[in-house]
Amino acid sequence: MNTNKLSYIEESGLFFEKLGLTRMAGRALGYLMICDRDAVSFDEIREALDASKGSISGTAKMLVNTGLVDAVSLPGDRKTYYRVSRTRVGDMLRQRISMFEAYSELLLKGKSLKSRTDETSEWLDETARFYSRVSAELHKLIDHWESGAQPVKSDHSKKKKKKKSKK
Amino acid sequence: MNTNKLSYIEESGLFFEKLGLTRMAGRALGYLMICDRDAVSFDEIREALDASKGSISGTAKMLVNTGLVDAVSLPGDRKTYYRVSRTRVGDMLRQRISMFEAYSELLLKGKSLKSRTDETSEWLDETARFYSRVSAELHKLIDHWESGAQPVKSDHSKKKKKKKSKK
DNA sequence: CATTTAGTTCACTAATTATTGAACCTAATG
DNA sequence: CATTAGGTTCAATAATTAGTGAACTAAATG
Incomplete structure (x- = not known):
């Protein structure tokens, strides 16, 4: 990933940390916003953020629970994918x-x-x-x-x- | 101080803690709101909150710096008094x-x-x-x-x- | 000048919390 | 049934931060 995107991810981490999320959750959300893919798997997020499975597990749950991220599952695929939530802006x-x-x-x-x-x-x-x-x-x-x-x-x-x- | 007021002070502490202040700062602000006095000295606050001088010192600075509380000084009196800020609501x-x-x-x-x-x-x-x-x-x-x-x-x-x- | 008053500063403790990494779990697959 | 993929859980570590209390300072007072 290019430098601009990597630093955007960190910026997003710090921003959402200020709003009360964890830094990791902010990073993940920033990554999902700019990664140019329809949905991203657990392990792809973990790799992109260079974090542990445990951390991504908690992060994914937090983001899905707060409604900021949607989990997506596909038939014939046991992975869970994630994407920026399609909820209303408000x-x-x-x-x-x-x-x-x-x-x-x-x-x-x-x-x-x-x-x-x-x-x-x-x-x-x-x-x-x-x-x-x-x-x-x-x-x-x-x-x-x-x-x-x-x-x-x-x-x-x-x-x-x-x-x-x-x- | 009566029980209602004491628990209001704690409630205020928890509320402002959620907003990013310290719990002690929230307590102090709550106390200033309900204490029915025009201005309250450093040591009166310390006593009301049963806290250390060090903690009240930092708390008072924080509240004054963020504009939530005004410091008041009086001629012929070397104490500093504090009261809920008279700033505009916005x-x-x-x-x-x-x-x-x-x-x-x-x-x-x-x-x-x-x-x-x-x-x-x-x-x-x-x-x-x-x-x-x-x-x-x-x-x-x-x-x-x-x-x-x-x-x-x-x-x-x-x-x-x-x-x-x-x- | 010595003392008192009114706070400030700072090293430390206590408490909380994010993240890791390894053990564990469970459903699907061979 | 045994294995694997895809996570989950949790004890331990790391990092941050609030609050304490004692030592300190600066200004006013005796």
């Missing part, structure tokens, strides 16, 4: 949104525990409302995008891009 | 948005490294455009909110402010 964001909601709730709970009203309680209240709003707007944005403003899944029809209506 | 979100932008760029870079067009490259492109859009919309939302759609900072209008005179 799926990853939805998880993040739940953090905003949890934050909003944490702030409101904090406010309710206070026994006086002060600038901090006002801040708690406003910030909670803000993140609640952020969450709602993001859900709207995802729904709008996924409802066809942009084509998403391979749908076996002709790819014609419909223009987005102005918001 | 400040914390802005940092998160930069991750969406970084993600979008990572995906586009991945696409550019591919030597063929396939479903994965379409996915890379669309997902990149989606997160770029998410980022833009969030910036708009923050600007709108902070520009006065909702009151944010203690301004110099009708809100009455209390003077601190502690010693």
Whole structure:
């Protein structure tokens, strides 16, 4: 594999590590993104990343469980293949949104525990409302995008891009 | 301190730990939110959290550096006091948005490294455009909110402010 | 100048976690 | 049935990191 691709794989490893995956999972995902193949076997991933079977085993499970990667099996072939998930683009964001909601709730709970009203309680209240709003707007944005403003899944029809209506 | 507040502090510790702070920093922030005092000294925090000076020292620096907490000093008093930051509500979100932008760029870079067009490259492109859009919309939302759609900072209008005179 | 106050710094401990590599498992194949 | 392919599991290692506590510093106070 060429140097650019190898360093992309490392970059991807570091990026997803920041998001809470393991570095190895980030590497594997980066590899799947750029490897120009429809699906890649367990052992091909292991070799490309120069890692142990144990590590790839855990990594593959993690990526499939979080929905970032799809496992693919083929008739007459006992290997498992992997590829970047065909899920909708918003799926990853939805998880993040739940953090905003949890934050909003944490702030409101904090406010309710206070026994006086002060600038901090006002801040708690406003910030909670803000993140609640952020969450709602993001859900709207995802729904709008996924409802066809942009084509998403391979749908076996002709790819014609419909223009987005102005918001 | 009552049990509810103590467990809120722990809950806050765990929450912010998930966001990448230390557990102690999350505890401190939770404590500042609910402690019903205008500002709290280093040693009061240390005592409330039953932690070491070293830990609170690092924690206080971290919270002030990330803008979540303001340090306050008073004339004729050599202690440093801390309180939940008076920054605008969007400040914390802005940092998160930069991750969406970084993600979008990572995906586009991945696409550019591919030597063929396939479903994965379409996915890379669309997902990149989606997160770029998410980022833009969030910036708009923050600007709108902070520009006065909702009151944010203690301004110099009708809100009455209390003077601190502690010693 | 000596003491006190308010923190800072740092070596160490404790805890967690990713990765390895070898042993193990199980379904398919010879 | 024995072997092999394709993983899974787990004990051990490596690496990172939070928190402690004691030694230290710098500024204010007596």
